[in-house]
Amino acid sequence: MDASEVAVLRDAALAAFAGAEDVATLEQARIDHLGRRSPLGEAQRGLGALDDEERRRVGALLNGLRMEVTEAFDRRHGELDAIELGRRLERERRDLTGPARRVRPGRPHLLTQVEEEIVDVFVGMGFSVAEGPEVESGRFNFDLLNIPPDHPARGTMDTIYVDEDADVVLRTHTSPVQVRTMLTHEPPIAVVCPGRVYRADSVDATHSPVFTQVEGLLVAEGVSMAHLRGTLLAFARALFGDDREVRLRPSFFPFTEPSAEVDVSFDSASGWLEILGSGMVDPAVLSACGIDPERYTGFAFGIGVERVAMLRHGVADIRDLYDADARFLAAF
Ligand code: PHE
Numbered sequence: 001m002d003a004s005e006v007a008v009l010r011d012a013a014l015a016a017f018a019g020a021e022d023v024a025t026l027e028q029a030r031i032d033h034l035g036r037r038s039p040l041g042e043a044q045r046g047l048g049a050l051d052d053e054e055r056r057r058v059g060a061l062l063n064g065l066r067m068e069v070t071e072a073f074d075r076r077h078g079e080l081d082a083i084e085l086g087r088r089l090e091r092e093r094r095d096l097t098g099p100a101r102r103v104r105p106g107r108p109h110l111l112t113q114v115e116e117e118i119v120d121v122f123v124g125m126g127f128s129v130a131e132g133p134e135v136e137s138g139r140f141n142f143d144l145l146n147i148p149p150d151h152p153a154r155g156t157m158d159t160i161y162v163d164e165d166a167d168v169v170l171r172t173h174t175s176p177v178q179v180r181t182m183l184t185h186e187p188p189i190a191v192v193c194p195g196r197v198y199r200a201d202s203v204d205a206t207h208s209p210v211f212t213q214v215e216g217l218l219v220a221e222g223v224s225m226a227h228l229r230g231t232l233l234a235f236a237r238a239l240f241g242d243d244r245e246v247r248l249r250p251s252f253f254p255f256t257e258p259s260a261e262v263d264v265s266f267d268s269a270s271g272w273l274e275i276l277g278s279g280m281v282d283p284a285v286l287s288a289c290g291i292d293p294e295r296y297t298g299f300a301f302g303i304g305v306e307r308v309a310m311l312r313h314g315v316a317d318i319r320d321l322y323d324a325d326a327r328f329l330a331a332f
Contacts, residue, residue, distance in 0.1 A: 182289035219298030
């Protein structure tokens with residue numbers, strides 16, 4: 001082995017490194033030119049067979065060659081790493097100077113807002129919130145509320161019978177939640193029951209087969225119709241304004257006696273507008289729910305959330321509340 005042979009090996013290795021365009025190719029070139037099986041590797045392993053003087057001479061040549069080629073390899077490796085990094089940075093580049101994508105914050109649906117407002121007014125008066133299933137037993141939805149199977153009130157509260165034999169219905173009001181509360185709690189009881197209810201109504205500007213109620217129940221000793229009127233007056237003023245009056249008109253519900261529709265005064269153009277039904281809990285309902293009607297009395301009321309939302313916000317058509325048109329909903 002002499003200097004010119006060494007130069008051939010060196011030129012071959014440097015050319016291979018320079019030609020490698022990626023790290024994997026470069027690594028193969030390293031194996032070919034610096035590895036154990038490379039001409040250089042073989043030559044260095046063959047040194048042992050040479051005599052002392054020759055071994056020192058050739059060994060020095062080969063060591064010099066290995067150092068030079070290794071340096072060239074390291075340099076090229078560094079270059080390729082830098083190129084690769086540059087490519088990656090380019091690939092993962094984010095243009096932070098462009099206009100930001102605008103994320104509109106969501107907000108509760110108008111019905112949710114109004115339901116929460118109504119509930120808040122009663123929570124402020126000391127009521128707690130009770131919720132129950134939308135798929136209810138007929139016993140809780142009708143029977144215990146003094147609406148026997150052949151009672152005409154069932155007609156106005158027609159609903160979907162999920163399973164008629166098993167007496168399972170989509171609830172027609174949230175009154176069954178009040179039944180559940182009376183069955184499990186001792187008076188004094190003060191609850192409001194918000195939720196979705198179902199009736200076989202056809203859709204028009206003021207009717208929907210699915211709507212939302214907040215019903216309320218107060219049962220304690222000495223509760224009178226004056227408490228009912230005072231509570232509802234406070235509610236009407238909290239929601240519609242301090243100058244409002246309420247008016248109770250005699251009405252009928254199977255579960256209250258006496259019963260009253262409640263009107264709220266609006267402007268002179270609108271006059272009195274009906275916003276809810278109410279009454280003193282019928283003693284038969286108290287008994288059926290395990291409460292002694294000789295000792296306790298109570299009042300109950302049922303508010304239609306859609307109606308309140310429409311009156312408060314001037315919504316003319318109930319269907320607007322269900323259409324999920326973001327432009328309409330964004331107005332509230
Ligand atoms: N449950 C009645 C309804 O949905 C509303 C109501 C509740 C009326 C309580 C009086 C007392 O129509």
